[in-house]
Amino acid sequence: MRAVAIGHPEERKWQRYTLRAFRPGDEAGLASLFAACFEEQRTPEECHWKILENPRREDTATVFVALDESQIVAHVGGLPVEFKAGAETVRALIACDFAVLPERRRGLKKVGLFLALARMVEEVCRDRFALTFGFPVPAAHRMETRYLGGKDAGGVPSLACPLTIHGARWLWGRKGVARLPATWLAGHKGLRRGLRFRGEIVVRRVARFDPFVDELWEDVSGCLPFAVQRDSLYLNWRYARPGRPYLLLVAEDGRRPVGYVTFRTVRFGSVSLCLIMDIMPPTGTGVSERLLCEVMLYARANRVDAVRCWMNEKCAFYDVLMTHGFVRTSSTDRLVYKVFRRELETASIGRRENWYLTLSDSDGL
Incomplete structure (x- = not known):
């Protein structure tokens, strides 16, 4: 079942949930979601900094949330960056803080909130960015590579x-x-x-x-x-x-x-x-x-x-x-990427040793 638009390209309905772009004022709800999902906490101030103060931020959102009435129960998104890809500089998204409340997860056999939200993010962002990449935890890694077309480029040294x-x-x-x-x-x-x-x-x-x-x-x-x-x-x-x-x-x-x-x-x-x-x-x-x-x-x-x-x-x-x-x-850290611009889909981008990656590229640190 795919999400259905409800009058705005950045807002849709999926089952009983409303899927929409992050808005100013969502910071506290997002911090509460992270507190339920991660050992390391995120504060509302961090959420504001990450999403709204990013100098590469555009008017069109790259971070989306799922709401059950007024409660944020899931989050999927990416951080816009300028990215060197071979001889040119392109726009890319670093996948960040995928989170779904534990009681709202459906595992790998059924389409759940994570996939519904992730597919919405891709539909909205794929024409504006050349690629997306990140270092998902093992559970998210399986979802990204199995259902979302992400490619595993190998473990990060x-x-x-x-x-x-x-x-x-x-x-x-x-x-x-x-x-x-x-x-x-x-x-x-x-x-x-x-x-x-x-x-x-x-x-x-x-x-x-x-x-x-x-x-x-x-x-x-x-x-x-x-x-x-x-x-x-x-x-x-x-x-x-x-x-x-x-x-x-x-x-x-x-x-x-x-x-x-x-x-x-x-x-x-x-x-x-x-x-x-x-x-x-x-x-x-x-x-x-x-x-x-x-x-x-x-x-x-x-x-x-x-x-x-x-x-x-x-x-x-x-x-x-x-x-x-x-x-x-x-280490369990692995590079997963997906190219949206076909001309970038070369053998060299699929080899992790061609990427310069440091801990600064990791969203969690």
Whole structure:
């Protein structure tokens, strides 16, 4: 059964539910839905920031909700971004926060609220965007690939570096303690190597990014076949998320900005983690190594148990991470994408190693 339009292309009826675009004032209802579906809470302020303050937001909605009378019981949507796809820049959607109240779910054998809402989003958005992508949880992954035509491009490389016994046990279990000394030795060697650049590359903390990142993106993007455009407009919105304090570091070579790194610390249960959200340039140069050193020094000084990140193994920075004691970890994060513009449907877009993905591309962090 498909949703039936009820007088507006962004509002439809499906069974007893009203499916419509997100509206200002829905923030509290959306936060209540997330509280019932996720361990990590979303505040109304976060919902407002994510949907209404996005600088790439259009008049036509990209986030939709399902209501049972006045209660929001489901949510499906995407965050508009500028996206580098080969030699051109296109508009894309990052899938975000799919949620259906547990008591309203119908499993995989019947069409339920999730599919009805997701199909509506696609019908409204497919002519305005070139593609959509995301990193769905296993249950949503099955729905997207089985019913919505999403394609699995493979697992996202997740790396971690334990700094304490607690972090080693979190990463490797009971045997982790025996592996920690080798990690520490590699980390110390990496720090010594990176700190060689301390005299020529100065790192400072900033509250916002200057337009220099636009020039940096132009310089670096040619080496990144598929990636979210990391310009100052996007970055200053991305790291202004309410309730999420991020640290932004800029590297300067003779007072000329040449790179940046963003990160934050979080707790997962009893483990304290430092998450490297993004780094530019993702190369093996002294700039990226110097920035990594600052992150590692911060993590050690603040008694963080482990440092974690995503990094494409084709980037030279992947090798830098390995020399600092990082190891590949198991992860359920998988890239799922769907192309709306036929000319973009090439073999290269289907290979995950051609995508530059970092934790900043993950909606949940």
